[in-house]
Amino acid sequence: MMPMLSSEEEAHSRAVSALIHERIRAAGGWICFEDFMELALYAPGLGYYSAGSVKLGPDGDFVTAPEISDLFSRCVARQCAQVLGGEGEILELGAGTGRMAAVILESLAAAGRLPERYAILEVSADLAQRQRERLGTLPRELRERVVWLDRLPERPIEGVILANEVLDALPCRRFALRGGVVRELGAVEGGTVAEGGAVVRGAVLAERESAADQVLTGACEALFSDLPAALPEGYTSEICLRVAPWIAGVANCLERGLMLLFDYGLPRAHYYHPQRTAGTLRCHFKQRVHDDPYINIGVQDITAWVDFTRVAEAAVASGLDVAGFSTQAAFLLATGVEQFMADAADTVAHARLAGEARRLLLPGEMGEAFKAMALTRECDVALEGFALQDLRRSL
Ligand SMILES: C[S@@+](CC[C@H](N)C(=O)[O-])C[C@H]1O[C@@H](n2cnc3c(N)ncnc32)[C@H](O)[C@@H]1O
Numbered sequence: 001m002m003p004m005l006s007s008e009e010e011a012h013s014r015a016v017s018a019l020i021h022e023r024i025r026a027a028g029g030w031i032c033f034e035d036f037m038e039l040a041l042y043a044p045g046l047g048y049y050s051a052g053s054v055k056l057g058p059d060g061d062f063v064t065a066p067e068i069s070d071l072f073s074r075c076v077a078r079q080c081a082q083v084l085g086g087e088g089e090i091l092e093l094g095a096g097t098g099r100m101a102a103v104i105l106e107s108l109a110a111a112g113r114l115p116e117r118y119a120i121l122e123v124s125a126d127l128a129q130r131q132r133e134r135l136g137t138l139p140r141e142l143r144e145r146v147v148w149l150d151r152l153p154e155r156p157i158e159g160v161i162l163a164n165e166v167l168d169a170l171p172c173r174r175f176a177l178r179g180g181v182v183r184e185l186g187a188v189e190g191g192t193v194a195e196g197g198a199v200v201r202g203a204v205l206a207e208r209e210s211a212a213d214q215v216l217t218g219a220c221e222a223l224f225s226d227l228p229a230a231l232p233e234g235y236t237s238e239i240c241l242r243v244a245p246w247i248a249g250v251a252n253c254l255e256r257g258l259m260l261l262f263d264y265g266l267p268r269a270h271y272y273h274p275q276r277t278a279g280t281l282r283c284h285f286k287q288r289v290h291d292d293p294y295i296n297i298g299v300q301d302i303t304a305w306v307d308f309t310r311v312a313e314a315a316v317a318s319g320l321d322v323a324g325f326s327t328q329a330a331f332l333l334a335t336g337v338e339q340f341m342a343d344a345a346d347t348v349a350h351a352r353l354a355g356e357a358r359r360l361l362l363p364g365e366m367g368e369a370f371k372a373m374a375l376t377r378e379c380d381v382a383l384e385g386f387a388l389q390d391l392r393r394s395l
Helices: 007-026 033-042 070-084 099-110 125-135 214-225 243-252 308-317 328-334 337-342 347-361
Strands: 089-093 117-121 146-149 157-164 173-178 181-195 198-211 236-239 254-266 282-285 288-290 301-303 321-327 370-377
Touching (some): 007 033, 033 181, 033 301, 070 254, 070 328, 070 347, 099 117, 099 125, 099 157, 125 146, 173 214, 214 236, 243 308, 254 308, 321 328, 328 337, 328 347, 337 347
Parallel strands (some): 089 117, 089 157, 117 146
Antiparallel strands (some): 173 181, 173 236, 254 370, 282 288
């Protein structure tokens, strides 16, 4: 059963939907899925990430690895320490509640490897506020190093760029194959809905296919030619054309060092497997996962898995080296997750950490679906986090 919306959520969702209806009408009756996702998540002051709701954590819509356990962030800190060596800076993109930033700073302080600066670029004003509150509780020595940016830094950094579960939040396009032709999925004003006895026209949105433009057709043709098997009739999936410009923009900010990305995703040939006929789009609402982006508009998260081959190609085109690609489990084991568990103060703490570690590591939980990718520039360090597993050949 899908949880009910509170009256506030209902009102908020109505406002976001009204904006989307307006855009659909202005566009002549249809907008592509990428535009729908952009509005639902990021419309200024209204979208899921732009407006205030709990989002992350047990009381929100979903939990991420840094929210499940500080073990994750301690392992990331260890990888940062190896690259930073006590200088340089960290730039975190999409820092959520700020919990990972706090644990990384505490861990690096304990290791005597504090970065000169910990910069955060956050598109959500609401989450940036939560980050300020969380990081404001750190000792002055640490909190003074944290700065918030409103755009990517103009001066490239030396150090580490971090992004956990950011790529999956980039708006993507959706396509379906009909008679060998690529069609694009998008949103139209749909049907009617009864509300308090009155019938409100166009109060709901519906999915509709349209002719694909040249950009999508070209991108899909390039994609299909790179796959080992042809895709069947009706095959529906996503393609994120924002990955390449996003990676290029972030790569420009890295003069020397490491970009470390974590997300759920797959190499291309697995992502676009002929049997994955309905794609990977997922919505998160109050800890429920479902695949209908046209409900709970503006109050639920919408994500799609990441095609890591596309990420690697974009990185190489931007002059970065793909220095590592592994499962999240292999990354955490290589960066000492077991040792951090063993450091627990007592058996109760150890049992709690063991439970958290299981969620991070087990294949049926986050261990295999989530991947870690290391992209480097002028960084000849043999990265600790990727010493146990090298999946780069699958890309
Ligand atoms: C799923 S949350 C992950 C938050 C956090 N990294 C964590 O793991 O708990 C996605 C985050 O990415 C941010 N975000 C989305 N698009 C972004 C972009 N283009 N640049 C920077 N941050 C972005 C969101 O506001 C949010 O903080």
